[in-house]
Amino acid sequence: MAxxxxxxxxxxxxxxxxxxxxxxxxxxxxxINALLNYQVEYFRLRVEFHRQLQDLQYAYNPEFERIIxxxxxxxxxxxxxxxxxxxxxxxxxxxxxNQQTANVQRKGLENFWLKVLxxxxxxxxxxxxxxxxxxxxxxxxxxxxxxxxxxxxxxxxEFHFLxxxxxxxxxxxxxxxxxxFESNNINPYRSYDGPEVDCCYGSIITWKPDHNLTIRKRTxxxxxxxxxxxxxECIEEPVKSFFEFFSSPTIPTNGIHEMTNEDQxxxxxxxxxxxxxxxxxxxxxxxxxxxxxLRVFNDEEEDDDDESTSSxxxx
Amino acid sequence: MAxxxxxxxxxxxxxxxxxxxxxxxxxxxxxINALLNYQVEYFRLRVEFHRQLQDLQYAYNPEFERIIxxxxxxxxxxxxxxxxxxxxxxxxxxxxxNQQTANVQRKGLENFWLKVLxxxxxxxxxxxxxxxxxxxxxxxxxxxxxxxxxxxxxxxxEFHFLxxxxxxxxxxxxxxxxxxFESNNINPYRSYDGPEVDCCYGSIITWKPDHNLTIRKRTxxxxxxxxxxxxxECIEEPVKSFFEFFSSPTIPTNGIHEMTNEDQxxxxxxxxxxxxxxxxxxxxxxxxxxxxxLRVFNDEEEDDDDESTSSxxxx
Numbered sequence: 001m002a003x004x005x006x007x008x009x010x011x012x013x014x015x016x017x018x019x020x021x022x023x024x025x026x027x028x029x030x031x032i033n034a035l036l037n038y039q040v041e042y043f044r045l046r047v048e049f050h051r052q053l054q055d056l057q058y059a060y061n062p063e064f065e066r067i068i069x070x071x072x073x074x075x076x077x078x079x080x081x082x083x084x085x086x087x088x089x090x091x092x093x094x095x096x097x098n099q100q101t102a103n104v105q106r107k108g109l110e111n112f113w114l115k116v117l118x119x120x121x122x123x124x125x126x127x128x129x130x131x132x133x134x135x136x137x138x139x140x141x142x143x144x145x146x147x148x149x150x151x152x153x154x155x156x157x158e159f160h161f162l163x164x165x166x167x168x169x170x171x172x173x174x175x176x177x178x179x180x181f182e183s184n185n186i187n188p189y190r191s192y193d194g195p196e197v198d199c200c201y202g203s204i205i206t207w208k209p210d211h212n213l214t215i216r217k218r219t220x221x222x223x224x225x226x227x228x229x230x231x232x233e234c235i236e237e238p239v240k241s242f243f244e245f246f247s248s249p250t251i252p253t254n255g256i257h258e259m260t261n262e263d264q265x266x267x268x269x270x271x272x273x274x275x276x277x278x279x280x281x282x283x284x285x286x287x288x289x290x291x292x293x294l295r296v297f298n299d300e301e302e303d304d305d306d307e308s309t310s311s312x313x314x315x
Numbered sequence: 316m317a318x319x320x321x322x323x324x325x326x327x328x329x330x331x332x333x334x335x336x337x338x339x340x341x342x343x344x345x346x347i348n349a350l351l352n353y354q355v356e357y358f359r360l361r362v363e364f365h366r367q368l369q370d371l372q373y374a375y376n377p378e379f380e381r382i383i384x385x386x387x388x389x390x391x392x393x394x395x396x397x398x399x400x401x402x403x404x405x406x407x408x409x410x411x412x413n414q415q416t417a418n419v420q421r422k423g424l425e426n427f428w429l430k431v432l433x434x435x436x437x438x439x440x441x442x443x444x445x446x447x448x449x450x451x452x453x454x455x456x457x458x459x460x461x462x463x464x465x466x467x468x469x470x471x472x473e474f475h476f477l478x479x480x481x482x483x484x485x486x487x488x489x490x491x492x493x494x495x496f497e498s499n500n501i502n503p504y505r506s507y508d509g510p511e512v513d514c515c516y517g518s519i520i521t522w523k524p525d526h527n528l529t530i531r532k533r534t535x536x537x538x539x540x541x542x543x544x545x546x547x548e549c550i551e552e553p554v555k556s557f558f559e560f561f562s563s564p565t566i567p568t569n570g571i572h573e574m575t576n577e578d579q580x581x582x583x584x585x586x587x588x589x590x591x592x593x594x595x596x597x598x599x600x601x602x603x604x605x606x607x608x609l610r611v612f613n614d615e616e617e618d619d620d621d622e623s624t625s626s627x628x629x630x
Contacts, residue, residue, distance in 0.1 A: 031389050031424055034396035035601035038386045042379065042598060049375050056371060060364050064357065071353045074346050081349035109346055191599055191608055283357060284506055286350035293506055 043192035047181050050195050054148040054181075061145050064283070068142075071286065076139060077107025109289070113138040116288040117242070120281055124269040130213050131242040137165035141285075143278045153179040153195065157277055167213065169206040173246055176201050177274050197271045198256075202246035214241040245273065358507035362496050365509050369463040369496075376460050379598070383457075386601065391454060392422025424604070428453040431603040432557070435596055439584040445528050446557040452480035456600075458593045468494040468510065472592055482528065484521040488561055491516050492589050512586045513571075517561035529556040560588065 024032070073079035114135040118127050127135065140160040146153065159173040177200045210217070216239045223230050248270050249263035256264065280293075287293030339347070388394035429450040433442050442450065455475035461468065474488040492515045525532075531554045538545050563585050564578035571579065595608075602608030 027421070028424065030396050032601065032605060034389050035386050035424075035604075038382050038389075039599065039601050042382045045375070045378055045382065046598075049371070052371055052375075053368065056364070056367055060360070060367075063360055067353050067357045067360065071350050074349050074353075081345050106342070109343065109350075191602060283361075284354065286347065286354050287506060289350075290347060 046192050046194070050181060051148070051150070054153050054195070058145055058148060068282075072140060075109050075112045077109075080107075111136055112285075112289055113141055116141075116281065116285050119288045119291055119294055120276070121294065122273060122276075125242050125245050125273055126240075127242050128213075128240055130239075134161075134165065134167040134213060135242070137162040137167070141277065141282060143282050151181060153181070155179070155278060157274060166208060167211045168208060170203065172203075173205060174203045175246060175248070175270075175274060177271070177278075197275065199251050199267070200248050200270050200274060201250075202248045202270075205243060205246055213243050214238060214247075245270065361507050361509070365496060366463070366465070369468050369510070373460055373463060383597075387455060390424050390427045392424075395422075426451055427600075427604055428456055431456075431596065431600050434603045434606055434609055435591070436609065437588060437591075440557050440560050440588055441555075442557050443528075443555055445554075449476075449480065449482040449528060450557070452477040452482075456592065456597060458597050463494075466496060468496070470494070470593060472589060481523060482526045483523060485518065487518075488520060489518045490561060490563070490585075490589060492586070492593075512590065514566050514582070515563050515585050515589060516565075517563045517585075520558060520561055528558050529553060529562075560585065 070079075074081060114127070114132060117135060117138075118132075138159060139162050140158075142158040142160065144156045144158065146155060154176055156174050156176045159175075161168075161171050161173070163171055165171070177197045179195045180198045181195045207213075215236045218235055218237060220233045220235050221230060222233055249259065249266050251267070252258040256267070259267070281288055284293045385394075389396060429442070429447060432450060432453075433447075453474060454477050455473075457473040457475065459471045459473065461470060469491055471489050471491045474490075476483075476486050476488070478486055480486070492512045494510045495513045496510045522528075530551045532549055532551055535548045535550050536545060537548055564574065564581050566582070567573040571582070574582070596603055599608045
């Protein structure tokens with residue numbers, strides 16, 4: 001007990017929040033100092049708890065993955081639901097006319113992921129008409145958890161494209177998110193609210209010539225002021241595209257506070273969208289496909305977080 | 316695999332969301348049905364995961380409790396921080412004048428919990444001036460976790476009052492919250508977002524005569540219309556009070572939908588305030604006491620939830 005109460009943190013705390021209670025009687029100050037030090041101990045225990053939670057999540061991952069793998073095989077058509085197969089074989093069934101039987105043999109669910117993304121209706125990354133041409137080739141979105149260690153953990157969103165995609169060379173575009181366990185060590189009694197995503201890296205897209213969806217080519221008419229002659233110049237200008245999502249702003253070595261305001265907002269949006277995909281959309285992709293999730297989501301806008309609604313009973 | 320795909324759930328799903336994709340080709344419908352059934356399996360696994368999470372939280376509870384117990388002893392003055400004791404013994408220290416030494420001997424932190432509650436600045440349960448007279452006797456707020464079972468889990472908020480409290484007889488007022496693991500079984504593919512608090516019960520307060528803070532006595536002047544005679548009648552009317560928190564609306568046996576709109580809103584507010592106390596305030600009580608938590612809380616209003624920000628990596 002004495003260790004915590006008398007730890008050097010006391011001094012830090014005293015200085016950093018002195019304005020709040022510097023006018024207190026010294027005995028009150030000491031008592032608050034002691035409480036603040038126990039608060040730090042509490043937050044440290046929270047970090048430990050969250051590490052264990054991460055391990056639990058990682059342990060459950062293969063089971064969740066098994067279900068998602070089954071769904072994947074139905075989406076891409078590598079597997080047909082058993083009942084459907086039975087139906088196809090009973091070719092005598094009157095309701096299934098030739099037209100329908102022909103249809104049945106088309107595999108999987110076309111444009112599944114394009115529809116899912118469109119149904120997210122994201123403010124930050126809306127799907128543009130031009131994007132749709134490319135997102136038709138999006139065959140899967142996966143989230144892989146990388147094994148957690150003591151300090152950090154990370155996950156990667158993988159966007160799988162068909163090799164026939166004419167827009168870029170890569171068949172997988174990735175975006176990796178780093179999760180930090182620890183709270184800010186400079187201010188140890190700052191409220192600890194669990195691990196946080198603190199940065200992300202998008203993979204580089206090698207666009208095929210004249211297929212870059214994030215820029216638009218425009219021919220500009222330029223008149224020479226002296227001779228009056230007109231010439232045409234081809235200029236490239238950036239346009240809104242879903243694929244901007246892959247060009248995350250990089251964080252300077254000096255930290256996030258060195259970033260421009262605009263980049264900070266971008267980073268925040270990138271993290272928010274990544275977490276939305278990982279936690280909300282991918283585990284309920286079919287509900288986004290049918291549009292059902294969106295309806296449910298709007299109904300309960302306020303409790304879309306998993307643990308916070310109630311289950312975090314560890315005080 | 317076949318078990319899930321062909322489970323009777325298929326029929327339910329088909330009916331309940333038929334409007335969404337009833338015009339699909341039958342093969343597409345079958346595939347979506349299969350996906351929806353896997354979705355249900357996914358949510359079932361989530362329930363299981365959340366049960367394990369609850370166990371983990373319950374296992375960590377004694378360790379968190381140990382820290383909170385230490386803090387408690389400093390707040391109520393049953394224990395003095397070691398460094399402070401040292402300081403008191405060094406009576407030669409010039410800075411500590413007689414006045415201060417006298418002060419030092421006052422135990423603990425007066426009105427600690429009253430200040431904490433006032434600093435929450437709750438919209439639903441603001442502390443009224445009259446409440447403060449009683450909340451001065453509030454010596455502790457505790458949260459006890461009741462052991463989770465397969466179906467539910469619960470926690471109880473305990474408000475401990477000094478026996479000298481002149482307002483009511485009880486020394487502990489409680490509010491119990493029930494947490495339900497399962498999602499709605501009637502609609503199994505409805506998005507599952509983890510366990511939810513679904514009801515709460517407040518304990519009855521036995522107010523001492525003329526000390527009920529939730530009602531106000533008023534003398535009403537009544538003139539007889541015929542005789543013109545005036546008489547005075549003492550009437551009681553309800554007034555806003557923090558103690559309304561303990562009189563939660565009861566849920567009818569037929570379910571929440573049978574409640575009046577007003578009661579539903581009250582129940583929601585009660586659940587929200589209870590979760591705020593349990594998850595946010597009690598684990599950081601000293602930061603609320605100093606006012607620090609409020610500042611931090613406002614800074615990061617958007618990510619006040621524990622697991623949802625990032626750590627829920629189990630897809």
